[in-house]
Structures are given as C-alpha cells and as structure tokens.
Amino acid sequence: MVELTAKYSLLAEAIAEQLGERARALENSNRELGYAIKPEDLLECCSLLRDSEIFTFDMLMDVSGVDYLSYGRSEWETSSATSTGFSRGVSRGNAPEAGERIAETKYEPAGRFAVVYHLLSVTHNHRLRLKVFCEDDQRPILDSVIDIWSAADWYEREVFDLYGIVFRGHPDLRRLLTDYGFIGHPFRKDFPLIGNVEMRYDSEKGRVVYEPVSIEARTLVPKTIRSDNRYEPDLKDG
Amino acid sequence: MPEIQNFTMNFGPQHPAAHGVLRLVLEMDGEVIQRADPHIGLLHRATEKLAESKPFNQSIGYMDRLDYVSMMCNEHGYVLAIEKLLGVTPPVRAKYIRTMFDEITRILNHLMWLGAHGLDIGAMTMFLYCFREREDLMDCYEAVSGTRMHATYYRPGGVFRDLPERMPKYQASPHRTQKNLKKMNENRSGTLLDFIESFIDRFPGCVDDYETLLTDNRIWKQRTVNIGVVSPERAKQLGFSGPMLRGSGVVWDLRKMQPYEVYETLDFDIPVGVNGDCYDRYLVRIEEMRQSNRIIKQCVDWLRENPGPVVLDDHKITPPTRIEMKDDMESLIHHFKLFTEGYCVPEGEAYAAIEHPKGEFGCYIISDGANKPYRVKIRAPGFPHLAAMNEMVTGHMLADVVAVIGSQDIVFGEIDR
Numbered sequence: 017m018v019e020l021t022a023k024y025s026l027l028a029e030a031i032a033e034q035l036g037e038r039a040r041a042l043e044n045s046n047r048e049l050g051y052a053i054k055p056e057d058l059l060e061c062c063s064l065l066r067d068s069e070i071f072t073f074d075m076l077m078d079v080s081g082v083d084y085l086s087y088g089r090s091e092w093e094t095s096s097a098t099s100t101g102f103s104r105g106v107s108r109g110n111a112p113e114a115g116e117r118i119a120e121t122k123y124e125p126a127g128r129f130a131v132v133y134h135l136l137s138v139t140h141n142h143r144l145r146l147k148v149f150c151e152d153d154q155r156p157i158l159d160s161v162i163d164i165w166s167a168a169d170w171y172e173r174e175v176f177d178l179y180g181i182v183f184r185g186h187p188d189l190r191r192l193l194t195d196y197g198f199i200g201h202p203f204r205k206d207f208p209l210i211g212n213v214e215m216r217y218d219s220e221k222g223r224v225v226y227e228p229v230s231i232e233a234r235t236l237v238p239k240t241i242r243s244d245n246r247y248e249p250d251l252k253d254g
Numbered sequence: 255m256p257e258i259q260n261f262t263m264n265f266g267p268q269h270p271a272a273h274g275v276l277r278l279v280l281e282m283d284g285e286v287i288q289r290a291d292p293h294i295g296l297l298h299r300a301t302e303k304l305a306e307s308k309p310f311n312q313s314i315g316y317m318d319r320l321d322y323v324s325m326m327c328n329e330h331g332y333v334l335a336i337e338k339l340l341g342v343t344p345p346v347r348a349k350y351i352r353t354m355f356d357e358i359t360r361i362l363n364h365l366m367w368l369g370a371h372g373l374d375i376g377a378m379t380m381f382l383y384c385f386r387e388r389e390d391l392m393d394c395y396e397a398v399s400g401t402r403m404h405a406t407y408y409r410p411g412g413v414f415r416d417l418p419e420r421m422p423k424y425q426a427s428p429h430r431t432q433k434n435l436k437k438m439n440e441n442r443s444g445t446l447l448d449f450i451e452s453f454i455d456r457f458p459g460c461v462d463d464y465e466t467l468l469t470d471n472r473i474w475k476q477r478t479v480n481i482g483v484v485s486p487e488r489a490k491q492l493g494f495s496g497p498m499l500r501g502s503g504v505v506w507d508l509r510k511m512q513p514y515e516v517y518e519t520l521d522f523d524i525p526v527g528v529n530g531d532c533y534d535r536y537l538v539r540i541e542e543m544r545q546s547n548r549i550i551k552q553c554v555d556w557l558r559e560n561p562g563p564v565v566l567d568d569h570k571i572t573p574p575t576r577i578e579m580k581d582d583m584e585s586l587i588h589h590f591k592l593f594t595e596g597y598c599v600p601e602g603e604a605y606a607a608i609e610h611p612k613g614e615f616g617c618y619i620i621s622d623g624a625n626k627p628y629r630v631k632i633r634a635p636g637f638p639h640l641a642a643m644n645e646m647v648t649g650h651m652l653a654d655v656v657a658v659i660g661s662q663d664i665v666f667g668e669i670d671r
Contacts (some may be wrong), residue, residue: 044603075491078633080629088623134605134618166491193670202300237312237596237625241598241625
C-alpha cells in the first residue's frame with residue numbers, strides 16, 4: 017500500500033467504512049487515493065461520494081477512457097540475447113488482437129476498457145480517482161454520471177467518440193472530437209496511429225474525396241519495458 | 255397570420271470572434287438564443303495518442319501546442335506528472351524558475367485574452383496595447399529557450415538550462431535610427447533577470463492604463479455586466495476552474511490550496527468575483543495579472559541571490575553536459591540512451607494538476623513500465639467551460655455570445671487536443 021498523508025488516510029478510512037466491499041483500493045497510484053469500482057455500483061457510489069458530508073466531492077474534474085489491450089507489451093523483445101544479436105526493428109507480429117488475453121503485469125488490469133473519473137472536493141480540498149472496468153470487451157457499456165455531475169456531458173461524449181464506450185442514460189451521446197461521418201474509435205490501441213483514411217480535394221469530381229491512407233506506419237522508437245531495480249520500493253533507501 | 259418559427263444559424267468556424275475554429279449551431283428566436291450547440295474537433299490532432307507513441311521526453315513539445323498562448327504551463331502539468339511517476343523532485347532553483355515562468359505565462363495568456371476579448375466586443379485599442387507588452391515577455395521566452403512560443407523548456411527533473419547571463423539585443427538596421435536603437439536596447443544591457451525586473455516595474459502602470467480604458471467604460475460595462483451569469487453551485491457542477499470558478503465567487507486556487515513548486519513560500523492574493531458575470535471574470539483576470547507581477551518580483555529577488563543547479567544530476571533522466579559527454583564514456587552512453595530509447599518509467603499512474611491561466615490543467619499518465627506512456631489524458635481547462643456554453647448563452651442576444659466566448663478564454667489547441 018502506498019503511503020498517504022494524514023488527511024488522505026482519514027479519507028481512506030471513511031471510504032472503507034462507507035463504501036466497504038464496493039471499493040477496492042488501487043495500489044499503483046503514486047500517493048494518490050484511487051479505487052476500483054464495479055460498473056453496477058458506479059451510480060450509487062458516486063451519489064454517496066457527492067452527497068455525504070465527509071466526502072462532498074462536488075466537482076468532476078476529468079473522465080478518461082483507457083484501452084488496456086497492449087498493456088505491458090514491448091514492441092521489441094530484448095530479454096534474451098542470442099549469439100547472433102537481435103534486430104533493432106519492431107516486432108510487428110507482437111500487436112495483440114482484439115479479444116486476446118492481456119499481458120501479465122504487476123498491476124494487472126481487470127478488463128480491456130476502463131473509465132477513470134477524477135473527483136475533487138472544493139469544500140474539503142481533496143481528490144479521488146475512481147476506475148471502472150467495463151464488463152464486456154466487445155460492447156462496453158457503463159452508466160452515465162451526468163445526473164450527478166453535469167460536467168460529465170462532454171467528457172462522456174469524448175470517451176464514447178474515442179473509445180466506443182457507451183454511456184447508458186446520457187441524453188445526447190454524439191461524437192465530439194472526430195470528423196462528421198468518422199468511422200471507428202481512434203484511441204483504441206488496435207486503431208492505427210496514421211488512421212485508415214486520408215482526404216484530398218479532387219478537382220475532377222469537384223469535391224473532397226476520402227481514400228485509404230497511402231503512407232506507411234513507422235515506429236521510430238520501439239516501446240521497450242525494462243525492469244529497473246531502482247524503482248523497487250523495497251530497495252529504495254529512506 | 256403565419257406562425258413564426260425558430261431558425262437555426264451557423265456561427266463559425268471561420269469567424270474572427272470564434273477564437274480559432276469554434277463552430278456554433280445556434281437555434282434562434284428572433285435575436286434571442288434558444289439553444290447553442292458547439293461543434294468542436296476541427297483542430298483535433300490526437301495529441302494524447304501521439305504522446306502514447308513516443309518516449310516521454312519527446313512529447314514535451316506537443317504540450318506547448320495545446321494551449322498555444324500559455325505554453326510553459328502546459329509543459330509544467332505534463333512534466334509534473336512524469337516526476338510524480340519517477341518519484342523525483344527538481345532542485346529548488348528549478349522550482350523558482352518554473353514558478354517565475356508560469357507567472358510570466360499567466361500574464362502572457364491574460365494579455366492575449368484581454369486583447370482578443372476587447373477586440374471582440376469593440377475595444378480595439380486594447381489589442382494594440384496588450385501586444386506591446388506581450389512582445390517583451392515573448393523575448394523572455396526566447397532568451398531562455400531560443401523560441402518565442404513553443405519553448406520545450408521544462409524537463410522532468412528541472413528545466414533545460416539556467417537563465418542566460420546576457421539578454422539578446424536589437425541589431426542596427428537601416429529602418430531604425432541610432433537613437434531609437436539605443437532606447438530599445440536600454441533595458442537589455444544586463445541579464446535576463448534585469449530585463450524581467452524592468453518589465454515588472456513598468457507593468458503595473460500598463461495594467462492601470464488598461465483599467466482606465468475599460469473598467470469604468472460605459473460601453474464595456476454594457477457589454478459585460480450581467481452577461482453569462484453562472485452561480486457558484488452551477489460553476490462547480492459544470493466542472494469550472496480557474497478565473498471562471500473564481501469569477502463566480504468560489505475561493506479556489508491550486509496555487510494556494512494544493513501548492514506545487516514554491517508557491518507556498520510566496521506572498522500573493524487570490525481575487526474572487528461576486529456576481530459570476532463576464533465583468534467579474536474580467537476583473538478577476540486583471541487582478542491576477544497584478545498578483546502575477548508580485549510573484550515574479552519575489553522569484554527574481556530569490557533567483558538573484560541563490561545560484562545553483564537547475565536540473566537533477568541523474569543522467570538516467572537528464573542529459574549530461576556536452577563537456578562531460580566528450581571525454582567520459584559513461585556520459586556518452588547515457589546521452590545516447592536518453593536521446594534514442596529514453597528512460598523507462600515505473601509502472602503506475604499519476605494525476606498532476608496545476609493552476610493554468612485558464613483553470614486546472616491536469617495530466618493523467620498511466621505507465622506500464624515502458625519508455626513510452628501507456629495512456630496520457632490531458633484535462634484541458636477550457637473543455638468544461640465550452641461545454642457549458644449552451645447553459646451560459648441561452649436567453650441572451652446573439653451579440654452576447656461573442657462576449658461569453660471571450661470571457662471563457664477559449665483556445666482550441668487545448669479543447670480539441
């Protein structure tokens with residue numbers, strides 16, 4: 017468990033008391049308080065966190081979608097050296113496919129899609145992070161918190177647009193950031209960085225046309241994961 | 255008698271008062287707005303996804319381009335989140351430099367806002383005045399980083415380099431006389447700190463000038479008083495922050511409430527509005543410029559007295575000096591590793607927030623232990639403000655939309671990301 021300041025320890029105790037089983041502490045939150053919550057408890061917990069006197073989380077600061085598809089995967093395997101050395105190239109076949117099991121890591125994610133809420137209490141001056149994993153990887157659905165915090169309106173539209181997570185009860189769940197008529201959810205890890213279509217003005221047709229992308233995807237620096245003992249809490253001095 | 259129906263009007267995205275690329279679809283009843291539907295995303299560059307495809311340090315430059323009128327503050331949020339993940343703290347001098355440049359950036363941002371806001375609702379002189387002062391601050395940016403806007407000056411573990419000993423001077427040119435040249439270079443003979451000091455001595459007088467033009471101006475008040483009123487309860491519900499929240503009378507400033515860098519040790523006040531209208535938000539921002547001026551003064555005094563390192567000596571995350579690199583094998587390896595692969599950040603997640611000129615700028619990073627962030631989420635302060643557009647302008651006249659956009663201090667670089 018991470019060390020917390022006195023104020024946050026009290027808050028953690030209060031949360032343990034009031035939310036009990038419903039909130040599981042996240043252990044990877046550098047001195048910040050974070051809890052994982054089940055989708056079915058989301059609305060109830062959020063109302064409690066906003067209305068209960070000790071919490072009074074009156075502001076929703078941020079809603080962020082996360083796609084854990086390639087979590088903990090390197091693009092370049094270096095763990096075992098061979099007598100011939102190894103290529104500096106990105107191992108292309110390494111990209112996970114949809115539905116494939118997610119790599120094993122220290123803080124293993126409980127599903128492919130998660131939505132992270134950052135709450136702030138202006139009254140008590142404390143923050144909280146809530147993380148909700150969607151149960152179905154194919155059709156991720158969560159309840160909308162728009163009735164609890166009005167700020168959720170555009171945040172949820174953004175998450176829907178970029179990750180395709182549907183928010184039940186949102187009155188106007190349209191795309192927000194992408195182009196009119198865009199296909200796909202661009203921030204998913206299986207959506208290519210260069211996109212699928214490009215557009216240009218076609219002078220013969222006299223209009224803008226969409227075509228498959230003509231450029232090739234390149235990775236300039238491969239993603240590498242190295243275990244670094246310096247960051248192990250047990251080995252750190254003081 | 256024929257029935258009169260509402261009509262729909264398109265505002266932007268190529269409208270000078272749309273502050274970039276805002277497209278508003280307005281449902282009008284005569285000249286009164288019934289519903290406003292902002293369409294955003296015309297400047298969407300997927301900064302977050304790009305940042306996820308690059309080593310940590312290579313994305314600092316992207317952060318400048320988010321809110322492109324308060325560049326260093328964006329970097330600050332991102333760098334703080336990385337530092338939180340790495341568990342490092344920069345040297346004190348770096349903290350003071352960051353604080354000073356955050357406040358310089360705040361003035362830069364507010365001057366841009368004041369100039370553009372004034373221009374939008376008919377005070378054209380303001381634009382020229384504000385840009386005159388902005389020029390000097392841009393020169394400060396240029397002196398430390400080499401660029402006037404997209405500085406990439408903050409680094410995890412400190413800042414890129416120490417403040418320069420010499421301020422760049424204007425060169426002789428056939429277009430200016432010797433006398434003019436001498437006058438222009440008058441406050442550039444010393445160090446950067448001398449230059450900043452001469453600016454902060456002059457600046458309160460400039461703010462007085464702006465106030466003489468606007469604060470009691472009848473037309474200015476007609477355009478802003480009681481326009482776009484937001485109650486404190488609604489402001490919190492809608493996720494407002496910064497001057498938008500303070501304008502509504504909520505006492506909240508991260509620099510005081512959750513201090514970062516050296517704000518704890520500095521003496522400054524937080525202006526708070528009463529009515530929550532465009533005029534109060536204007537007053538709050540004007541006062542913030544004066545307070546920033548005070549903060550910069552204190553930082554300059556401290557920085558003069560206390561030389562020291564401005565970046566950590568840990569060459570896993572910061573580059574070694576050129577001199578070390580030329581004759582030390584290990585430094586050369588560090589340098590090579592850092593600029594090719596970058597550094598791996600321990601697995602975990604962190605949210606770091608700073609008081610950006612526009613509100614709370616937050617950066618949420620998830621790392622899976624790699625040399626690239628797994629997920630970067632930028633909490634742009636303008637995003638919830640613009641989301642509240644419908645609520646703020648419903649029932650107002652068309653011309654007030656421009657006043658509300660102006661008072662929200664919208665910049666599309668950060669909203670569309």
